[in-house]
Each structure stands twice: as C-alpha cells, then as structure tokens.
Amino acid sequence: MEPQWVPSAADIAGARVTDFAAFVTERTGAALPDYQSLWQWSVDELAGFWGALWDYFELGARTGAVLVSNEMPGTQWFPAQRLNYVDQIVRQARTDRPAILGVDEDGSVRELSWAELIGSTVAFARILREHGVGPGDRVAGYLPNIPEAIIAFLATASLGAIWSACGQDYSAQAALDRLGQLEPKVLVTADGYRFGGKVHDKTADIEALRAGLPSLAATVLVSRIGKSLPDVVSWDDVRPDLDATEIETVPVEFGHPLWVLYSSGTTGKPKGIVHGHGGVLLEHLKALALQSDIGRDDTFFWYTSPSWMMWNFQVAGLLVGATIVTYDGSPAAPAPDELWDIAARTGATVVGTSPGYVLGCAKAGAVPRRDHDLSALRMVGITGSSLPSSSSLWLRDNVGEHIPVASISGGTDVVSAFIGGVRTVPVWPGELSAPYLGVALDAWDEQGHPVRGEVGELVITKPMPSMPVRFWDDLDGSRYRDAYFDMFPGVWRHGDWITINDHGSITVHGRSDSTLNRHGIRMGSADIYQTVEALPEVAEALVLGVELPEGRYWMPLFVVPAPGVELTDEVKARINAAIRTEVSPRHVPDEIICAPGIPHTRTGKKLEVPLKKLFQGAELARVVAPTAVDDPALLTWYAQHSPPK
Template sequence: MSEATGAGTARELLWTPSEQRTRGSRMADFQSWVNRDRAVPLIGYDELWSWSVEDLDGFWGAVWSYFDVLASSRPSAVLAERAMPGAVWFPGARLNLAENVLRHARDDRPAIVGISEHREREVLTGRDLVRQVASLAGELRAMGVRPGDRVAAYLPNIPQAVVALLATAAVGAIWSCCAPDFGTDGVLDRFRQIEPTVLLGVDGYRFGGRDVERLDTLAELSAALPSVRHTVVVEHLRAGGTPPAGALSFDALVAGDPSPRYEQVPFDHPLWILYSSGTTGVPKGIVHSHGGILLEHLKSHALHFDTGPDDRVFVFASTAWMVWNVLVTALAVGATIVTYDGNPVRPEPDQLFAICAGERVTRFGTGAAYLTGCQRAARRPGEQHNLAALRAICSTGSPLPTSTWHWVYDKVKRDLLLGSDCGGTDVCTAFIGTNPLLPVYAGEMQAPYLGVRVDSWSPEGMPLVDEVGEMVITEPMPSMPVAFWDDPDGARYREAYFDTYPEIWRHGDWMTATRYGTYVVHGRSDSTINRGGVRMGSADIYAVVDRLPGVAASLVIGAELADGGYFMPLFVALAAGTELTPDLIDQIRQDIRARVSPRHVPDEVVAVPAIPMTITGKKLEVPIKRLLQGVPEDRAVNRATLANPEALDWFLAYVRDRRATQGLEAEAARR
C-alpha cells in the first residue's frame, strides 16, 4: 500500500500492528503505568516520547521503578548533573548488572541454547546458569580478581562466553572481549591498553566446516600480556593440542555450587570495555557502566523489542560486536537466548532462518547484509521453514535497502515487525528504530527510542527536515560512556563526540529526519570500516599493509552503497621497482586475514600512483568514500586542503570508470 506525500513521492506501508498486538505490548503497559502511577496523561507514542526527553528525571525514574531494579542502596536523585559530557546519573545507588540480569533465571526453563557447527545442541537452564556464574565468580575472587580489575576474553558466541561475562560483572571486575577470528596484533592493540588480570580463551572453533585452532594464539597472547596472572581455556573445539603452561580449565572453574554473590557497585561503576574502530590510531576503549547499560537494555528489550519471559531471542553476532552484549542482557526480561557459533550461510544461505525455525525463535536479530544476501540468493525462508513463532526481526549494522524490506514481507512472513535500528558501540544501544506501536514503512526507521532526543543537523547546527544532515543527540543518555580507557582528562572522549557541536553528541552518521517522524540513515559520515556491523579502523589495516616490502602507502575505504551492498577497496602506492603481482595481492589478503580480521579482507587491491593527503598529513579517507558513493567532486572534497591534489585525479577517473563499467549507483541526491 502506498501513501502519497506532499513532495510527490510515495511512502510504502508494509505492516501495521493489530490492535490486539499493540494493546498487549509492554510499551502500551508501560504507558498505562505512567498514566496511572505517575499521573502523567499521555496519549500515543509521540506524547510518550516527548515526555521521555523533556522530563529525563521523570522518565528514567519511571524506568527504574517500572522494572523494579534490584539495588542495595537507592539513589538520592535521578539526574544530578545534566551536562553533556559529564552527566551524573542515579548518585548514591549501588547495584550489580549480573544480579538484575539473572533475577529471572531461577528454575529449569532454558536460559541459554547454544548451537554450533560441530557440537551437540547445548542447553543451560536458569538454575544451571546461576550456578555456573556463581562458581566462576568465586574462582575469580580466589584468583585475586577485585572490583575494577580487568578480565579479557578471546571467545566466540557460545554459552561459556555469557557465563564469563556475567561472572566478571558479579565480581565487579571489568569485562573486555575480542572474537577469536581477530588476529594477534588486533587483540593486543586492545588488551595491552587495559592490562587484564585474567585471560579466558577458546581452544578453537569451526567455521564453514573448517577447524580453526587457537591454543597457540592464546599462548602468544598470554605471553605478550605481562599483567595476566591466570589463563583459562574454554574447550570448545576439543581438537587436542597443548594449552598454555599453567592454564586452568573453564569446565573445572564452573563445576562448583556456591551461593550467588553479587558485588554492589555504584551506578557508574565500569561494567565492560568495548572498542572504537581505531581510525586514527589504536582502538579507543569505551567504558560503559553497570547502571547505564541495565536501564538502557531493560528499556530496549521490554519496551521497544516487546520481549518477555515467553520469548526466545536469537541474535547472530560476533562477540566483538556490541549487539552480542545486547543479546546477553535479554536474560534480564526473562527471555531465553540462543547463541550460534558457525557460518551463517552453510549449509544453505538461509541457515539462520533454519535455526529460527528449529528453536521456535520469536525475535531474530542480524546484520542488514545477511538479509540482503538471502534476498540475492533468491531464498524463500517463509516457505522453506516453519517460522510460525517468529514475531519480529531486527536489522542493524548498516542501512537496509528498500528492496530487502519488501523481500522480508514477501518471502519471510507478512505478519512481522521488521525493525531497522541505528545505534552504536559508543552507547551500546539504539537511538532510533524498532517500535511495537507503530506501522512499518519501506526504508524508514520507525521512531526515536524513548529517552533519546535525536536530530539531524546542518554543519551550522540547524535542525533539518527531509534533508541529509549529521545525526546528533542533544540530551544525555545513561549509557553514554562513563569514560574512555586511559583518558584521564577526558580529552579524547570530548574530541570523539563533542568537538563538532559543543555539548552536543555528534554520532558520525548521515541521517534524514522525515516530516513524518521517521528516519533514514545513510551510513557513516566518517572513515570507519563497518562491515556487517563489526567496526574496524583503517589504522588496523594500515599497520599490516604499510609494513609489507614494496608498499609505500595505502588507503582503505568502506562504502555503503545505494543497493545495500558494501564496497571495501584497498589502494596501494608501491615503492619504485615493485609491481602489484598476484603473489603480493595474496600476501596482503592473507596478512589482513591473519593479523587483523577475516571480515575485513578487501574486495579489491588496486595499485595507485599516490595516496592523496591533506596539508596536515591525513589520508583522504572520507572524501574518497563519498566519491565512491556518488557524491559530486565539489561536494566531496576541497582541493585547497590537499598537499598533492594531482593524486586525486586518479581516483576521480577510477570512480568514473567503475560507475560506467559496473553500474555503480550515484547517491548524490541523498547526500
């Protein structure tokens, strides 16, 4: 169904929730509770959202009360200091995220279902999960781990990773995780900064039928991290091999049966460290808090995703992606979570939908690229799998093409809430997206999240409607980072988010706020490599490529395209006498795969005469990205800022040729 607009275009209505579904949603229940308990008369989502951003104290205090947050000490205020950065939330409160997450996990109902390519289906009941978390937390304390110490993990998306995260939180220590497909250098760039006390690692994993052993890598990591006092091995692959000297067995550490004990910590006590992409250097450690994450995720899971004890949540995510952390906290609303360690497109391209059917998943989360890939493979999951239980799909990681919105409703299921969310590692939640009360229009994100005042701004700081601008957040959120790691004066934190618009969070995405209250996100406005939702900095790529013999300099681009594709070329300027031979290309690809990440191997390796640089010595990453996306030269780059403007001419010719030969769609009208 189409709806005419004043601009002469048509919005395409894909789905409208039934009255029964909206009336039975937790969002509707929360609104009724606010009307009754807080005596705030609100009608419809627009009024609820307006109240949530205009009365931050009232809204976040209501979230605390509605979900009956477990705390040994109640706060003296909700928002004691409204500054941004520097907001002070819930001073005086003492709580623990793990205690709140596990409060519903007390019986023999499944809490976690673990699926992998090579092991039998594994089920942890609520009782099992609480016991294992308590046992591992006790062992960590016995190792000398105290609140504020760091526990680093090199683990895939398996139940043991969930147990380890929650045990770390129970102790009040700080969790940090890298996926085991990261190379040694990429892991050390992250873990060296935080000086972990304990390192947990997997013996290996299977992906696409191929076994990848990791005991040697774990030994390298342990030896290269002098702060590590204890190394713990999770036996997942069970392919044999020799563990690092003195390593402890994870299975032994979770075999005890002590009473649960949860360290009570301040609201803003560090919970975990996630990592920025590292565009201009080593990745920045983004520190989130127990209280901020708890409130944000209770809000997201229960109200926006409409999730509760009867739901099964399956999110396909690497442990290096913040979406995995969000999967874990679905336990806080009583849901069962499904983990999967394996290839998403084997044995068939719609393998993840097969898991949804087999586990009777009610909410499925994945990257936009996976859905687009199923569409291109002409899959019909709704015909090929029993998806009767599936009520919602959440797509994130990159913009979802309009054609894929249609494919979901045509080939997956007609009565389904398809939510496309935009948020980020920076806040470990979403700003805009899924809403159970509102209709779904093709290509549009439904609404801002409660408590999030999001806008699109011009370079001069003026709000824009129906025009592309910078995504900004103009009021504080509880899950904004409490700090960057090793940033004592907060200078790097302010530079990352608040330099463009003082006291306003600039997120780094191009966005259109429509006249209808919906949103369209066009991709990153900076140079982050964001493939499949996992961000990687260009600096990680350069650290490997630029040290190869014969490579003088390099430039890597990650460009979201209008058709939903993602194009990641690597341009190399070669030293005199060096040619870009097939052997050199293979070496570049293999080194990136081994030392950075197999997810970030470039689509093309292209020799160029020179890498364009600014006068201040910065590579021209963002302008080249915008040229690849179809932005005209005069809007993409200012030649006056270049130290070698002649180097740009090669790239202009390359973009013209690519568009002519491959039908690259221009996005100039959207930029």
C-alpha cells in the same frame, strides 16, 4: 509510500511499552495516547523518565537524585545509588525454560538451565577470586560466541571487576591491541572454533597473546577442538554449584565500569569505551522490553560475536527473563539460509542479522518461510548498516508479512540504539520507525539548526545513562570530548547523516564523514549501496567522494562482481543507469573499478573514511591499522590506485 507493516489493535494493547505508558500516566497524570507523546515526555522529563524506568522494572529502592545536571559530557546519573548488573539476571531465574541455547555449526544444541547458569557463574567467580580478581580488576575474553563467554562475563561483573572481550577471528596482535590496554589479571579463551566447515586452531595465537599480557595471573581454557596448552586452568574445573540460588555480588556505584568495548581502531589503537553497570542496565531493559517487546516468553537469537556490541545487547535478553541463543559458526554454511534454519530449530521469536546477510539470502533465491518452520518468529531485527527498502520488502515477502522488521541504528558508543522499532509504530521500507525513548534525537545542519525532510547530522541534545563513563586511559577526557562534542559543544554529534521524515520515521544515509557531496548535493553512501548491491551482477560495492586539490572531486565506485560475472562496459552501463534512475543523476560515479574485494572493519563496516584519506594523499600506515581490517591484503591493492591527475 505505504507502510509494509502496521500494528493491530491487539499489538498495541499487548505491547510492553503500552503498559509502561499507563504506568507513567498513573504516576504523573501525563496524557500519553501514543508512542510519539511518550517519546516527547521521555526527553522533556529526563529525570522523570529514567526514574520511572527504575521503578517500573522494580530494581529496588531508589536513593537520591536521578541526575545532577543535563550538561554533556560529565552528567552524573543516580550518584547515590549502588547496584550490580548481575542482580537483575538472578531475579529472572526460572525452571520452565532454559537460559541459553548454545548452537554449534555441527547442528548440535546445548541447553543451559537457569540453575546451571547461576551455578556456573558462582563457580567461575570463585576461581576468579582465587586468582586475586576483585573490584576494578580486568578479565579478558578471547572467545567464540559460546555460553562460557556469558558465564565468564557474569562472574566478572558480579565481583565488580571489568570484562572485555573479542572474538577469535581476531589475530593475536589485533586482540592484543585491544585487551593489552587493560592489563588483565585473567584471560578466558578457547582452543579454537569452527566456521564455514573449517576448524580454526587458535593455540598459537593464544600463546602469542599471553606473551603480550605480562599482567596475567591465570589463563582459563575452554576445549572446543581438542587442543591443549600448558599452564592453564581447564574450564572443566568450573563445576556448577547447582544448589546456588543466588550470586554473591559486589554492590558498586551506578557508573562503576561494567565492561570495555572498542572502536574499530582503523587509524590507531582502538579506543577503549567504558560503560557503567547502571547505565547499561537501564538502557538494555528499555531497549529489550519496551522497544523490542522481548520478555519471558521469548527466545532471542542475534547473529553476533563477542567482538561486537550486539553480543552485549543479546546477553541483555537474560535481564528480561528470555532464553538467548549463542551460535558459534557461519550463518551461511552449509546453506545460505542457515541462520533461518537455526531460528526454526531453536523456536526463536526474535532474530537479528545484518543487511548484508539479507541481501545474500535474496541473491541466493532463499525463501525462509517456505523452507523452514518460522511459526514462532514475530520480529526480525537488523543492524550494522542501512537496510535498503528492497531488502526490507524481501523480508516481508520471504520471511512473513505479519513480522515487523526492526531496523536499528546506534553504536558501540552507547552499546544500544538511538533509533529503531517499537511494537506500536508502523514499519516503512528502508526507514527506521522511531527514536528510542529517552533519546533526544535531532537532525542539524552545519550551523546547528534543526532540519526536517532533508539530510542533517544526527545529534543527541540531552544525555543518556549509557553514554560512555569515559575512555580507557583518557585521563583528561580530551579524547572523549573530541570524539563526540567537537562540532557542537555540549551536544553529542554521532557522525551519521539522517533525515527525519514527515511521518516521524528516520532514514539513515551513512557516516557523515564519508558523505558524497557532488555538485553541492549531499548524499549518504548507503543510498548508492541500496541500488547497486541489489543488482544481480554485483556482490558488493564501495563508493567514495574524494575532495582533491584545486577544487577537483573524484567519485569512484569500486565493484566486486558476482561469481561468474565480468565487469564489462555493458554491466557498468547498467550500474550507472540504476544509479541515475533510482538514486540521482548527480551521483553517477566518475568511474567504476573492478575490485578483488571490499575491506571492512572487524565488525563489518566498510573502510570508507580511511580509503578516502588514502586517496587524498595520506600514507597507508597512517590511515588504517592492518589488524583492524578483515582482509589486510586488500589494502595494498587499493593503495596502488590513485585519483586521476
């Protein structure tokens, strides 16, 4: 297989990661002629690498050691250092470009200057202090993806308080399952949002949420749809101090909590994953500037929601002086290619989306390069699930052959990626280009031996500073250890199946706990989806490998037909033939079942593991919490199906 994109000499020479490599060579004398050698140095010399990052980005005087030990969990990073995440954003302030472009579904674009961002942050921090918020207190957001959410986060962080948020597509109960764990002092919310041409009034949910949060001292309300609530502070009272050039920040320890993100919560209350100021700052500077090559000339637009770690990742564009784009609305309304229209209207240079959206555009016959001015675009980012090679090639042919596709894989756990793109490395269809710097990534078999060219568990053998500081309310650390270190003590097992290929790229096959193990041959579900969901007759699919008593194995494929398509025997035969020829004859499903829909977590991941446990005999209430599912009604339909006797 040939690469679909190869960096030019100019790409390599002008890349920020090349400049960083020269910086390291000058400091250490290490010979770093290419990305692979730089990556190897970064994991061999862990303290040297993260210390060099601190110095390269001029974050101030370093105090004390970079790390105390390499042991996981429990590594102590920069134990003597004090800082605040927000300080780096203030350093990037400028007058020649906006900080944020806030796009609404009605097509309007609101520009927020750096002066307005800083002034509004100062003003909102003042309101928080007036309501007793200080270091360690929690501020909760129940908001769409709008500029006010970013201002509220920055004001919270500047005080050393802890931010946590979810989008308004969550019900009041789903939001309470998450935010209620934190006993927040202040709730920042909006009266509603627009999606797909519909207005969603959230005032009733807000009242229910407030009733479940007795710790609240205040609620701040952003008006989006013209509704009102009693006993709130209006966002209109957040009058930006346009004379402010600084934000008075509280210096905190390197590991002081910055925010709490959440696991999907499919089998109980979501785990609150706590990340620290310093770890996030370093990781996001590395991921944005060195891996994604995003800087002060860029406009960065990733379609996301405050519920998803990619919202936090996009905010990091401000750390490198880029303009970021927030969007409150559907990426596929009024037309399937609306996301590309927004990219054109905002002059986005880096656009991020999901494999599902790309496939939807392909099936709709969209040709973004023809219908939209994407002349500013120079990279497309992809995450959420594995990107099929066919979709990667579709992006090449319909968005631009000169535009690299940076498919990334990581997670909420580290609020970043382990694997992804880099400006100096080729892109192969369906593969992720390289491990990120400082990520000691490997593929291991069940005995803990490295494997190459075959499927293995994704493991991280050395710590990263953005690994969780802790889980919320996990007083003895047992839930944290069980989540990542149960299989290989002292080594992070992420729960993904990967193959490290001979040219250094990585193929991600899906979650290892939902792996298809047919006749002793293991395969990730992503391999099936790449083939089946590319068929015009299929809207979406879900495949499961269910181990049953007496050594039986049941492998059903649930299919949602495309509009107007009936799942006839002829269509099923085409699906089976595609799997047989393009994937593996061993992984043709035992049966194909027409389904009314595929249930997902709120962040878009298919519910493979909970449904597998359901079919193995577990009670529905024990395997999945309805509030964690995008369409809970589908669970009843699946619960009515059972494996063959």
